[in-house]
Amino acid sequence: METNEYWGHHEGFADLIAIVASLHIDMMVDRLLAHTKGNLFSINELSRVGELSQTREIRKAFNDKKMSDVNNEPHDLSEPFVGGAFDVLVEVFQNNLIQRSLISKELGQRAYQAHFHEVQDIQREFEQKYRGKEVEFKAALLDSRDYFGNLMAKAWSKTSSNNLYYWKIVTHMIDADVELSQGMYGQTIRDCFEWRKINTLAVDPRLQRAHIVDEMHHTQDIPSEI
Numbered sequence: 001m002e003t004n005e006y007w008g009h010h011e012g013f014a015d016l017i018a019i020v021a022s023l024h025i026d027m028m029v030d031r032l033l034a035h036t037k038g039n040l041f042s043i044n045e046l047s048r049v050g051e052l053s054q055t056r057e058i059r060k061a062f063n064d065k066k067m068s069d070v071n072n073e074p075h076d077l078s079e080p081f082v083g084g085a086f087d088v089l090v091e092v093f094q095n096n097l098i099q100r101s102l103i104s105k106e107l108g109q110r111a112y113q114a115h116f117h118e119v120q121d122i123q124r125e126f127e128q129k130y131r132g133k134e135v136e137f138k139a140a141l142l143d144s145r146d147y148f149g150n151l152m153a154k155a156w157s158k159t160s161s162n163n164l165y166y167w168k169i170v171t172h173m174i175d176a177d178v179e180l181s182q183g184m185y186g187q188t189i190r191d192c193f194e195w196r197k198i199n200t201l202a203v204d205p206r207l208q209r210a211h212i213v214d215e216m217h218h219t220q221d222i223p224s225e226i
Helices: 004-022 026-036 074-099 105-113 116-130 134-157 166-181 186-194
Strands: none
Touching: 004 074, 004 134, 004 166, 026 134, 074 105, 074 134, 074 166, 074 186, 105 116, 134 166, 166 186
16 A cells, blocks of 8 residues: 655655765865855755755755645655654764764754754854864764665665555664664654654654754644653
8 A cells, every 4th residue: 555655755865865875076075165164953954855856946855844734745744754764874974073082062953953053052162173183074974974875775675565654764773773773763763753753663752952953943742742
């Protein structure tokens, strides 16, 4: 059976492949880091993916879409899944930066949870950390790319197109993470998708973190049910 989420995933699959493919282009990686200074929780070249529409708008992987915000049109329905997956990629990258002492854990947390008025200050801090460490930031991003590409490939290989729902893919992502990192990012994956109301395991919603994209609309709309 082909579900609505099957068609949404069909759209999102192409976007995620485009993101990973872009990160294999050295010039693209250099330009991305030069522009963002490593703060990928922002609208940037990597997050602006998808096909141009008649209005020349393109889908953004860095978005604030939850399942409660979208309809069953495939392009629209793809956005919560792509956004959640992009959040996973960026979280892994930030963890790599923290583990390599390139940014502090506190800065990484602030970048994810930033209030609208804090964005410029956070960006300035990333600029300071990036200066003189360009090679190290790039290595951290490429390692994150490889992990994320393997994660999605393993998850997709276990996912049937029949009766496909996003929660099944996310569950397979969590299983794949056990193979790749002994489960290091399992809770991160859950958090990134449950914030978007793509349900996996039962987690107390009060423990879920606010996300910077909430602040794009000056709200703190944490989902109240799983």
